[in-house]
Amino acid sequence: MKSSVIIFPGSNCDRDMDVALKKFGFENQMIWHNDAKIPKCDLIVLPGGFSYGDYLRCGSIAGKSKIIKSVIEFAKKGGLVLGICNGFQILTETGLLPGVLQQNKNIEFICKNVFVKINDKNNKYFKNIDKDILELHIAHNEGNYFCSKDELKMMNDNNLIAVSYCNNNGEINERSNPNGAIKNIAGIFNKEKNILGMMPHPERMIDKYLSGEDGSIFFKNLLNNLK
Amino acid sequence: MTTVNEKIAIDHGLKKEEFKKICELLNRTPNLTELGIFSAMWNEHCSYKSSRKHLKNLHTKGKRVIQGPGENAGVIDVDDEDAIVFKIESHNHPSFIEPYQGAATGVGGIMRDVFTMGARPIANLNSIHFGSPQHKKTKNLLRGVVKGIGGYGNCIGVPTIGGQTSFDESYNGNILVNAMTLGLVNKKKIFYSKAAGLGKPVIYVGSKTGRDGIHGASMASAVFDDQIEEKKPTVQVGDPFTEKLLLEACLELMADDSIISIQDMGAAGLTSSSIEMASKGKLGIELNLSKVPCRENGMTPYEIMLSESQERMLIVLENGKEDNAKKIFDKWDLDFAVIGKTTNSKKIEIYFDNEKVVDIPIDFLAENAPMYDRKWKKTKLPQKIKFKKDNFKSLKISDCLKKLLANPNICEKKWIWNQYDHTVMGDTIQKPGGDAGVVRIHGTEKAVAASVDSSAVYCFAHPLTGGKQIVCESWRNIISVGAEPIAITNCLNFGNPEKDKNMGEFVECVQGISEASKYLNFPVVSGNVSFYNETKDKGIKPTPSIGGVGLLKNYKNMITMELKNEGSIILVIGKTEGHLDQSIFARNILNEKKGPPPEINLFNEKNNGTTLMKLIDKKLILSCHDVSLGGILTTISKMCIKGKKGVKLNKLKTLIGKYEYFFSEDQGRFVIEVSKTNFKDVENVLKESSVHFDELGVVLKDNFIFLSDDKISIDELAKHNKNWLMEYMVQ
Numbered sequence: 015m016k017s018s019v020i021i022f023p024g025s026n027c028d029r030d031m032d033v034a035l036k037k038f039g040f041e042n043q044m045i046w047h048n049d050a051k052i053p054k055c056d057l058i059v060l061p062g063g064f065s066y067g068d069y070l071r072c073g074s075i076a077g078k079s080k081i082i083k084s085v086i087e088f089a090k091k092g093g094l095v096l097g098i099c100n101g102f103q104i105l106t107e108t109g110l111l112p113g114v115l116q117q118n119k120n121i122e123f124i125c126k127n128v129f130v131k132i133n134d135k136n137n138k139y140f141k142n143i144d145k146d147i148l149e150l151h152i153a154h155n156e157g158n159y160f161c162s163k164d165e166l167k168m169m170n171d172n173n174l175i176a177v178s179y180c181n182n183n184g185e186i187n188e189r190s191n192p193n194g195a196i197k198n199i200a201g202i203f204n205k206e207k208n209i210l211g212m213m214p215h216p217e218r219m220i221d222k223y224l225s226g227e228d229g230s231i232f233f234k235n236l237l238n239n240l241k
Numbered sequence: 242m243t244t245v246n247e248k249i250a251i252d253h254g255l256k257k258e259e260f261k262k263i264c265e266l267l268n269r270t271p272n273l274t275e276l277g278i279f280s281a282m283w284n285e286h287c288s289y290k291s292s293r294k295h296l297k298n299l300h301t302k303g304k305r306v307i308q309g310p311g312e313n314a315g316v317i318d319v320d321d322e323d324a325i326v327f328k329i330e331s332h333n334h335p336s337f338i339e340p341y342q343g344a345a346t347g348v349g350g351i352m353r354d355v356f357t358m359g360a361r362p363i364a365n366l367n368s369i370h371f372g373s374p375q376h377k378k379t380k381n382l383l384r385g386v387v388k389g390i391g392g393y394g395n396c397i398g399v400p401t402i403g404g405q406t407s408f409d410e411s412y413n414g415n416i417l418v419n420a421m422t423l424g425l426v427n428k429k430k431i432f433y434s435k436a437a438g439l440g441k442p443v444i445y446v447g448s449k450t451g452r453d454g455i456h457g458a459s460m461a462s463a464v465f466d467d468q469i470e471e472k473k474p475t476v477q478v479g480d481p482f483t484e485k486l487l488l489e490a491c492l493e494l495m496a497d498d499s500i501i502s503i504q505d506m507g508a509a510g511l512t513s514s515s516i517e518m519a520s521k522g523k524l525g526i527e528l529n530l531s532k533v534p535c536r537e538n539g540m541t542p543y544e545i546m547l548s549e550s551q552e553r554m555l556i557v558l559e560n561g562k563e564d565n566a567k568k569i570f571d572k573w574d575l576d577f578a579v580i581g582k583t584t585n586s587k588k589i590e591i592y593f594d595n596e597k598v599v600d601i602p603i604d605f606l607a608e609n610a611p612m613y614d615r616k617w618k619k620t621k622l623p624q625k626i627k628f629k630k631d632n633f634k635s636l637k638i639s640d641c642l643k644k645l646l647a648n649p650n651i652c653e654k655k656w657i658w659n660q661y662d663h664t665v666m667g668d669t670i671q672k673p674g675g676d677a678g679v680v681r682i683h684g685t686e687k688a689v690a691a692s693v694d695s696s697a698v699y700c701f702a703h704p705l706t707g708g709k710q711i712v713c714e715s716w717r718n719i720i721s722v723g724a725e726p727i728a729i730t731n732c733l734n735f736g737n738p739e740k741d742k743n744m745g746e747f748v749e750c751v752q753g754i755s756e757a758s759k760y761l762n763f764p765v766v767s768g769n770v771s772f773y774n775e776t777k778d779k780g781i782k783p784t785p786s787i788g789g790v791g792l793l794k795n796y797k798n799m800i801t802m803e804l805k806n807e808g809s810i811i812l813v814i815g816k817t818e819g820h821l822d823q824s825i826f827a828r829n830i831l832n833e834k835k836g837p838p839p840e841i842n843l844f845n846e847k848n849n850g851t852t853l854m855k856l857i858d859k860k861l862i863l864s865c866h867d868v869s870l871g872g873i874l875t876t877i878s879k880m881c882i883k884g885k886k887g888v889k890l891n892k893l894k895t896l897i898g899k900y901e902y903f904f905s906e907d908q909g910r911f912v913i914e915v916s917k918t919n920f921k922d923v924e925n926v927l928k929e930s931s932v933h934f935d936e937l938g939v940v941l942k943d944n945f946i947f948l949s950d951d952k953i954s955i956d957e958l959a960k961h962n963k964n965w966l967m968e969y970m971v972q
Contacts, residue, residue, distance in 0.1 A: 023573065024482050026398025030667040048572075062665075064396045067482025123391045123660045153395070153662045215664075223670045223681075223796065 015240045016055040017042045020085065022076045027062035027099065027217065034217035035059070038233040045081065052084045056240050057094045060085070060101030062153070062215060072115060072156045073100060077107030086110065094138060094240070095209045099154055102201065102211030111204055111211045112169070113161030118154070119194025125153040127225050128192055130177040130200045130214060131184050137207035139176070143235045147184045148177070148228040150214035152192060157213040159195040159202075169202060176210055177201040245276045253280035259611055266605045274543045274591070274598050279606065281509035281547060282516060285772050288610040291738040292770045295751045300759035305727050306766055313354040313434060313505065315766025316426070317728045319792050323682055324428045325689055326360035329368070329421035329732040329788040331771035335476045336418040340385025344369075345393040345479040346551055347420040352397065353505035356488050357554065359432040359495045360424025363666060364680045365394045367404040367420050368693040368732070368786040372413030374649050374969060379408070382416050384970070389479075390420070391660045396481035397488065400669050401661035402678025405693050405786070408649040411701075414776030419732040421788040423691055425682060432495060434504040436522035436557045436583055441501055443515070443526065443581035444563070446570050447487050447553035450511070451536035453477050454549025483552040483575070490573040491554065499562035506553040512546045514555040515581075516589055520607040525586030530593040534576040542593040557583060615738055617745035620704050626822050626836040633900045638874070639953045641830055641904065645871045646878055646962040648825055649969075656966045670796055674883075676721035676867055677789075681796050688796035690724035692789050697782035699838035702823050704746045704783055708753020709841040713908060715789030716761050717867040720850050721911060723800040723857045724791030729758060731768035731787050736780025738772045746783035747772075754785060760843040761850075763789070800857060802866035804884030809863055809940040810920050811888055813873055815849045815910030816933040819901030825870050826904035839906050846909040852930040853911055859926070861919045868910035874903040874946075876912045877937070881946060882959040889947040890938040914940065 017040040021028045028044065035042040045052055052058060065076035076082065082104070089095045089110055097105040105111040118124055130148050132140050161169070169175050178198040181190040191198045193213075201212025219229030243249065250260035253276060263279050264270055271279060285291060301309035307324055308316035314328035332347025352362050369386055372379045383406075394401050399422070454477040494500060502522070504514040511533070519526040530545045540548075558566060563579060570577035584590070589606070591599035645651055658673035670688060671679035677692035694714045700707030712729065719726040731754060736743035758765055774781040793799055821827045822836025856862050864884070868876045881887060893902055915923045927934050941947070944955040 023486055024396070026396075026485065026665060030665065033667060063398060064482060064485075067396070067480070069482070122388075123395055123662070125395075125662045125664065126659055151664055153664060155395075218664045218667055220667070223799075224667065225664055225672075 015040050017057040018045050018052050018055045019059045019061055020045050022047045022065035024065045024067050025061050025063035030217045031059055031061045034220050039237050047079050047081045058085055060097040060104050062099030065100055073103030073107040076104045089209050092208050097211040098215055099213055105211040110209050112165040115156045116158040116160050117156050118158050123155045124192055128152050129180050129182050131180040132177055133175050134173040138239045139210050141239050149226045151218045151225045152214050154213055157193040159199040174203045175199055176203050243273050245270055245273055255280050277543050277547050278512050281512045282606040283610050286508050287513050290611045291613050291615050293612050294614055295748050299755050299765045301764050303764040306764055309766050313357045322427050324426050326355050326358045326424040326426050327730055327790055328354050328767040329419050329730045330769045331732050332418045333771050336386055337416050339476040340382045341389040342476050342478050344386040344389030344418050346477045347418050348390055348393040349479045349484050349551055350507050351420045351422045355422045355424035357503050357505045359430050360426035362399045362422050362424045364423045365399050365401040366691055366693045370407045370412045370417035373410040374408050376413045386418055387657050387660050393479055393481045395662040397485050398665050400663045400665050402663055402669055403673045406654050411782040415774045415781050417734050419786045432503050434502050434518055436502045436518040436524050439583055439585050441557050441583045442579045444556040444558055445578045445580045448483050449534040449536040450545055450548045451550045452544055455544055455547050477549050477551050479551050486573040486575055487552050490570050490575055493569050494566055499559050499566055501557040503556045510549050516606050520603050525584035525588045527584050527590045528581035532578050532580045534578055542598045615744045616741045617748045618741040622703050623837045628821055632831055639951055642874055643961045645875050646958055647965040651871050652965040653963045656970055675802055676718040679722055679799055686795045688793040690719050690722045690791040692718035693786055695784050695786040697784040698823055700750055701782040702838045704749035705753045706838045706841055708750035709757040711787045712754055712757035713846045715787045716763055719789050719791035720853055721865045721867045723798050724793045726763050726791045728764050728766045729787050729789045731765055731785055733770045734774055734784040735772050736775045743780055750783055750785050761847055800865050802864055802880050804880045804886040804914055804940050805863040807940055807942045809914045809916050811937040813912050813935050813937055817902055818907045819897035819905045820907050821905050824906040839908050841908055849909045849932055852932045856926055861923050862913050864914040866912050872904040872906055878958050881955045887941040887943045887945040887955055888938050889941055892949045
């Protein structure tokens with residue numbers, strides 16, 4: 015399976031994502047933001063970081079960048095697009111995903127392990143995954159997801175809330191919400207579920223010496239689903 | 242242009258005699274730009290005029306040292322093709338004025354020092370010191386500094402893997418912010434600042450030059466208000482995004498052999514970077530300031546030369562490599578300008594609008610810079626305090642322990658490090674909160690451990706002992722995670738060197754550092770000095786920060802501090818003498834602030850440490866934590882809290898009292914956890930090496946520490962340890 019990781023100026027999880035994808039068997043290539051075309055692939059990843067410095071709203075300039083047109087085109091044809099952290103922010107800025115990521119409720123950067131509950135397995139990302147709760151890692155300043163009531167209803171009706179922050183027993187409550195996100199939303203799909211945006215970083219959880227190994231489960235499963 | 246006179250020179254922070262010397266050297270009065278250049282090069286920060294004489298005595302050699310002090314950063318060999326570049330630097334004054342930007346640009350500056358040498362930064366650490374928690378400024382300063390450090394490091398994508406935070410009223414008017422960076426470089430591709438070759442193009446890259454930071458550290462004078470329309474803040478403003486681009490662009494350019502020398506524009510900006518390159522290469526340099534990319538119109542040569550705008554570099558290229566280099570910087574949207582060339586004049590000659598505005602022999606600025614042999618006073622070893630049984634009569638061990646664990650200088654600092662991205666780059670295998678942070682060398686079995694330490698209280702009581710103690714503490718922290726200590730970097734934060742007491746503290750701390758690092762073969766490879774940490778005549782306690790670095794040949798052998806298994810045996814390595822003077826227990830519970838710091842016995846220190854390394858090497862140890870602030874019981878509590886386990890402590894078999902035994906801060910000690918099966922082997926190794934050890938007790942599943950006459954709940958201890966800072970920050 016072929017994957018492409020887009021590098022924007024200011025991306026800083028591009029290498030980590032490259033390492034993770036290759037570790038689990040993807041044939042990955044790195045694509046510079048100024049390239050207009052993305053070579054044929056099965057998955058595009060928008061990595062974490064601070065694209066263009068994020069001095070405007072996070073992800074807003076990347077959302078207007080040259081390469082993003084190709085990403086949108088790819089996504090509209092049903093191609094798989096995964097946005098992690100800043101990548102999720104970029105996806106909301108392009109309009110591919112609804113809502114917005116605001117500053118964390120405690121107005122602090124948060125770097126720690128969290129648990130997320132997988133709400134829907136009827137998609138390429140989580141199908142066949144044998145766990146319901148994953149322990150992943152977050153590292154962000156703007157992860158406080160927000161959307162309108164209508165959007166929330168639409169997402170609920172269509173099972174588009176991919177993952178929600180929870181505790182280790184899978185309970186979704188205020189205490190397990192690290193950043194103030196509405197309904198503990200940690201990640202969402204578009205209607206067709208080919209696009210996934212999420213704040214937690216699976217690429218930081220890929221061996222037992224790191225924060226944990228649930229990221230490995232995510233990538234292995236994704237690769238199997240694509241085969 | 243203003244005619245320079247003695248008053249203007251003094252406003253620039255120069256002394257009367259120094260100005261006289263400048264006029265003599267030049268055989269004329271300098272113009273304003275030249276005066277600015279002299280003041281920048283001759284100030285304490287660039288010239289080390291008060292410290293140079295003593296820094297020469299530091300121990301700087303070792304078989305793994307590739308580059309010692311004198312470059313942008315130190316470099317050590319970590320086997321194979323790999324070398325680690327590292328340094329610590331202060332950004333104290335700016336951080337007190339503007340905590341966010343001060344701290345942020347401190348982190349930016351130290352990372353540039355490291356990638357200037359061709360290394361990709363792989364870890365950041367910091368040592369930050371604030372006034373009393375009750376002081377009205379402390380909370381905001383702490384919040385701002387932490388946000389600034391995070392704001393910069395997180396954006397660049399370099400993990401912050403450790404650090405130290407302390408509170409002491411001596412920092413009420415002068416906080417300390419010391420930032421440390423480690424970078425990884427191929428041994429054969431290290432870049433230095435020494436220029437070579439004639440007629441080589443001098444290139445300016447990075448951000449544009451603005452009017453920020455012009456006054457630097459030294460001057461804020463009314464005289465210049467007429468010329469500088471607006472008084473811009475003297476604190477520089479950081480732009481981590483540009484730094485990230487600069488990092489990538491520089492590393493891309495460094496992949497081939499276009500660069501002869503490279504230097505970041507840090508303190509005193511274009512002035513010190515150009516002069517240092519020329520001085521090291523014994524060359525001259527010619528600059529045309531009309532070509533420098535400026536942020537504002539109408540900037541004068543004086544302003545351009547003294548600006549401390551961030552995220553800029555100066556490069557000497559091979560002839561003919563300009564076009565290729567420019568392409569790389571264009572790709573990263575960074576300014577690139579050829580602004581001069583190397584010459585054989587041994588002078589710095591600067592042109593602006595086709596006019597020569599500066600003409601100074603380089604030697605006058607570098608080698609002829611003043612060096613002082615300042616008066617200094619020895620600190621006498623204070624009398625030992627005689628603690629009597631009465632002192633402890635109304636105390637209870639469990640209450641004391643709770644108090645100690647919640648002490649601002651001992652409590653858990655999660656509130657701080659949760660705001661630092663400590664996992665980006667995917668190689669952090671020991672996060673903040675342990676004895677040392679550990680990152681893997683990407684794609685290898687190796688890892689590097691790093692820790693930052695300081696003990697101002699000990700240094701203040703007796704600088705010589707204090708200086709030794711920090712080096713030992715750093716050494717122990719590196720060993721505790723299973724690494725072999727290799728080298729250190731030091732950031733020497735002191736008061737006013739013109740006062741003999743403060744100068745004495747500096748001289749004796751440096752002497753202590755030197756003695757210990759020599760004995761332990763733990764050389765100093767880089768560092769900086771920050772004097773004048775003084776407000777309204779009140780100086781800080783002497784606070785040298787030591788950043789230690791060590792190597793793990795196989796990261797899978799890393800040790801952590803949390804207790805692992807029920808039934809294991811807990812030992813303390815090293816002798817407990819019961820030295821309470823200057824301990825947190827004595828100072829905060831008995832309210833006794835006098836007395837000498839714990840004595841350093843370098844022989845025992847080395848023997849205990851190397852023997853522990855042997856045990857770790859033989860895989861006989863399950864967990865380890867060095868004994869420092871708060872003594873043995875505090876150490877064990879932290880191991881219990883982290884491991885979510887309890888311990889049953891044996892009845893003490895010692896002549897000293899239990900308070901002395903549990904809370905004294907004798908040096909050279911570690912608490913280790915050993916499985917029952919390995920106990921005999923461990924005992925043999927320790928006995929063979931004549932290392933003193935006490936068998937303390939056994940690990941339990943129950944969440945309690947059982948003393949012979951009391952039991953203490955670990956949950957409750959954890960609450961005290963974890964809550965203080967969180968609660969303090971939200972109050």
